[in-house]
Amino acid sequence: MAAEDEDTVPHAKGRATLHVMRRLFPVTDETAARPAGTPFGDAEATGASPEGGRPAGDSADREWSLQELAAVYAYPEPGPGAREPWLRANMVSSLDGAAQHEGRSQPISGTADMRIFGTLRGLADAVLVGAETVRREGYRPARARAAFAGLREAAGQAPAPAIAVVSASLDLDFSWPLFTSPLVPTLVLTGAAAAPDRVAAAEKAGARVVIAGDGMGVDPDRAVRALADLGMTRLLTEGGPRLLGQLITAGVLDELCLTVSPMLTAGDAQRIAGGPSVAVPRRFELVSLLEEEGFLFSRYRRP
Ligand SMILES: NC(=O)c1ccc[n+]([C@@H]2O[C@H](COP(=O)([O-])OP(=O)(O)OC[C@H]3O[C@@H](n4cnc5c(N)ncnc54)[C@H](OP(=O)(O)O)[C@@H]3O)[C@@H](O)[C@H]2O)c1
Numbered sequence: 064m065a066a067e068d069e070d071t072v073p074h075a076k077g078r079a080t081l082h083v084m085r086r087l088f089p090v091t092d093e094t095a096a097r098p099a100g101t102p103f104g105d106a107e108a109t110g111a112s113p114e115g116g117r118p119a120g121d122s123a124d125r126e127w128s129l130q131e132l133a134a135v136y137a138y139p140e141p142g143p144g145a146r147e148p149w150l151r152a153n154m155v156s157s158l159d160g161a162a163q164h165e166g167r168s169q170p171i172s173g174t175a176d177m178r179i180f181g182t183l184r185g186l187a188d189a190v191l192v193g194a195e196t197v198r199r200e201g202y203r204p205a206r207a208r209a210a211f212a213g214l215r216e217a218a219g220q221a222p223a224p225a226i227a228v229v230s231a232s233l234d235l236d237f238s239w240p241l242f243t244s245p246l247v248p249t250l251v252l253t254g255a256a257a258a259p260d261r262v263a264a265a266e267k268a269g270a271r272v273v274i275a276g277d278g279m280g281v282d283p284d285r286a287v288r289a290l291a292d293l294g295m296t297r298l299l300t301e302g303g304p305r306l307l308g309q310l311i312t313a314g315v316l317d318e319l320c321l322t323v324s325p326m327l328t329a330g331d332a333q334r335i336a337g338g339p340s341v342a343v344p345r346r347f348e349l350v351s352l353l354e355e356e357g358f359l360f361s362r363y364r365r366p
Contacts, residue, residue: 082126082174082175082355082356083126083355084126084127084175084353084354084355085353085354085355086351086352086353086354087352087353087354087359088349088351088352089351128210129178129181129182129185129208129210129211130210130214132178132179132182133182133185133186133210133211133214135351135353136179136182136183136186136320136362137186138151138186138297141296146317147291147296148287148288148290148291148295148296148297148298149296149297149298149317149318150191150287150298150299150300150310150315150316150317150318151183151298151299151300151316151317151318151319151320152299152300152301152302152307152310152316152318152319152320153179153180153183153299153300153301153320153322154301154302154307154319154320154321154322154335154336155168155171155172155176155321155322155323155324155335156171156321156322156323156324156334156335157171157324157326157327157328157332158323158324158325158326158327159327159328159329160332160334160335161328161330161332161333161334162302162303162304162332162333162334162335163332163333164328164330164332166199167199167200168200169200171324171326171328172322172324173324173356173358175355175356175358175360176322176324176358176360179320179322179360180301181208182211183299183320184205184223184224184299185208185210185211185214185215186211186214186297186299187224187297187298187299188220188221188224188225188290188294188295188296188297188298189224189225189226189227189250189290189295189297189298189299190205190224190225190226190227190299190300190301191227191229191252191286191287191290191298191299191300191301191306191310192226192227192228192229192300192301192302192303192306193228193229193230193302193303193305193306194228194229194230194232194234194235195303195305196301196302196303196306197226197228197235197241198234198235202226202228202239202241203239203240203241204223204226204240204241204244204245204246204247204249205223205224205225205226205245205246205247206223206246207222207223207246208223218297220297221246221247222246222247223245223246223247224247224299225245225247225248225249225250225295226241226245226249226250227249227250227251227252227273227286227290227295228241228249228250228251228252229252229253229281229286229306230251230252230253231253231254231257231279231280231281232258232261232279233251233253233257233258233261233262233264233265234261235251235265237264237265237267237268237270238268242265242268242269242270243268243269244269245269248269248270248271249269249270249271250270250271250272250273250290250293251265251270251271251272251273252273252275252281252286252289253272253273253274253275253276253279253281254274254275254276254277254278254279254280254281255274255276255277255278256277256278256279257272257274257279273286273289273290273293274289275288275289282313283309283310283313283315284313284314284315287310287315300316302335303333304333304334304335304336304337304338305333305337305338307335307336307337308336308337308338308339309338311336311341311345312338312339312340312341314345316365317364317365318347318350318362318363318364318365319347319361319362319363319364320360320361320362321335321360321361321362321363322358322359322360322361323358323359323361324358325356325357325358345365346366347363347364347365347366348363348364348365348366349361349362349363350362350363350364
């Protein structure tokens with residue numbers, strides 16, 4: 064989704080306009096009654112639950128801090144009955160369903176979208192991504208960010224998520240910093256029949272190659288289990304559409320964080336998920352819906 068780890072988008076500092084995020088769901092008195100420019104309301108209605116809402120004590124009309132966003136997007140607590148690993152996807156779509164414009168997602172994204180993008184990375188153990196997205200968007204290693212350092216340390220996480228690239232061809236430029244100088248070794252998920260010289264090139268660059276399929280390709284279910292076996296259970300996928308489609312049909316996607324961008328593109332762009340369809344549409348339930356400057360930030364999860 065992002066070109067260059069754009070979770071680096073700076074905070075409001077220095078900007079003339081104040082960007083105000085509103086919570087539209089779950090609905091509270093404040094959602095309905097709050098005129099633009101007035102405070103959000105009491106702490107009880109906006110408590111810092113993983114289901115949505117802002118941390119207690121907040122009343123200023125201002126941009127949400129990354130810590131507040133992190134509270135809203137927290138992964139489900141591990142424990143008895145909890146689904147683990149948990150795989151969430153983060154995607155952006157135009158109003159007319161385009162997942163990219165001129166081959167990239169950046170033209171349909173925006174500042175708040177990039178802050179949520181960064182927050183979701185800040186919470187994840189690993190970011191699963193298709194090789195075409197890596198190639199087209201020029202992926203770089205994830206950064207360690209001060210805003211998430213405490214949370215990550217408390218959760219026993221590395222300073223930044225590992226990027227886990229899914230590829231059959233291994234037609235990747237292993238001289239990229241993504242492979243040679245990440246904070247946490249980049250993973251390359253491929254099939255057992257992958258070309259040995261490409262596997263060797265990946266490993267020589269410093270990547271960790273994980274076999275998650277019997278042929279050339281990766282079995283989505285096996286990919287998720289392989290990451291969990293490495294202790295990475297808070298999983299995030301950033302697509303692209305061909306990879307996401309397979310994760311959906313394999314039934315391993317637990318959550319979709321979908322940004323609806325207030326833009327129309329027409330054209331023949333991909334949707335956020337492609338490939339063969341499921342036999343029966345799978346229903347997800349709405350967990351939360353935020354709005355900023357016409358962008359809608361929805362969070363849906365598998366019942
Ligand atoms: N709107 C958004 O939120 C969003 C998010 C991400 C990307 N995008 C856009 O989507 C486009 C790229 O997406 P895409 O759907 O074309 O590609 P993709 O899903 O990112 O990557 C497809 C590639 O991943 C590898 N792959 C996928 N499934 C595999 C499997 N089961 N086993 C082994 N390898 C597998 C293959 O790589 P090899 O060819 O190396 O074998 C395949 O060519 C870009 O334009 C990007 O900007 C948009």
